[in-house]
């Protein structure tokens with residue numbers, strides 16, 4: 001069956017049963033307009049694999065395809081070169097925000113501690129001409145806090161509102177793209193409305209930081225360093241565009257692997273780089289040691305929401321979460337019992353096969369879960385296709401094992417204890433229940449080009 005959202009051929013993901021499947025396409029064949037001959041020509045024209053992204057080329061319009069592939073190293077160097085020109089009116093403040101799931105890759109690859117890796121990466125980016133280097137952990141703090149509150153509200157409305165539960169996590173753009181394009185109304189109303197950490201970082205940089213620096217948002221060029229290609233598509237979403245300033249919250253996403261390619265092109269290694277403290281959004285204050293959220297391989301939405309809901313809804317303090325593996329290690333569940341009754345049932349479903357199982361249960365009306373942390377990549381974000389890949393496009397398992405160790409050793413900081421987040425809620429967002437919180441930290445997900453055929457998928 002042909003999905004009408006697809007511009008060319010059958011959706012390759014609907015029939016896909018094997019997460020390791022990977023078909024090579026020349027992703028840039030429609031991108032001739034960007035083939036400027038410069039030192040990054042070879043990098044920008046690298047082949048992309050269908051399996052790099054749940055939203056494979058079949059579901060991208062040609063305009064989206066062109067804009068996704070425009071987000072590459074050439075774009076970063078275009079801005080760096082612009083900033084060297086005499087016409088200062090065209091200069092941009094260049095800000096790069098790094099995802100916490102990228103740092104273990106740099107640490108493990110170059111045999112550094114995660115703190116060294118963060119500072120040397122900052123040193124490298126600044127040596128190129130980047131003005132500010134940020135860590136997106138603060139944006140994940142906001143995203144988790146908003147997701148926690150939304151879950152509790154949905155749980156309380158569950159008997160009045162048909163689509164209140166289950167709630168699905170919204171942080172993975174691969175999953176979101178698939179849900180909106182292929183699964184449509186079956187799941188979109190169940191997706192948490194909190195923005196992903198990437199897009200909240202976009203709001204913080206183009207909103208809060210721009211105002212602190214007295215800059216118009218379009219004067220900042222904001223780059224994200226991320227573990228996957230799907231985040232490039234996410235950055236293009238219309239709801240993350242401000243017409244008044246002709247500005248996207250995130251202008252360009254580069255994968256961790258694309259950053260390493262720049263280093264290789266320049267013949268430098270992280271080990272040669274000077275350590276420079278990572279910037280914060282708050283003037284001269286610099287970031288300290290790297291911290292992470294609860295949860296083994298992701299931003300820990302399941303764990304944070306579970307503990308918060310147990311406390312808020314049932315007055316129970318959960319210190320440790322016990323996972324029960326279901327079909328495989330990427331499909332696990334966590335339950336909370338009170339007076340012999342299961343009052344909370346959460347699941348983590350990673351990878352396409354498990355997403356498929358999940359949706360089957362939903363379609364059959366046999367869905368027991370209140371919340372599911374859905375991630376498109378088996379193993380979670382450390383296994384994003386933009387990092388830790390062998391030359392033939394397979395996960396580099398040895399490197400991934402090291403990355404998991406690095407990530408697990410990073411100290412955990414609860415989002416509730418970040419005093420800057422609390423201060424921003426009060427000073428910038430006008431309180432936790434304000435309309436500004438809704439505008440800045442939330443979005444909406446809906447079926448794209450909903451058609452009879454897309455609703456009638458045979459699983």
Ligand code: SF4
Pocket residue numbers: 171172173174175227228229230231375376377380381382383384385
């Ligand atoms: S699970 Fe994979 S596709 Fe989804 S955000 Fe993480 S790295 Fe990207």
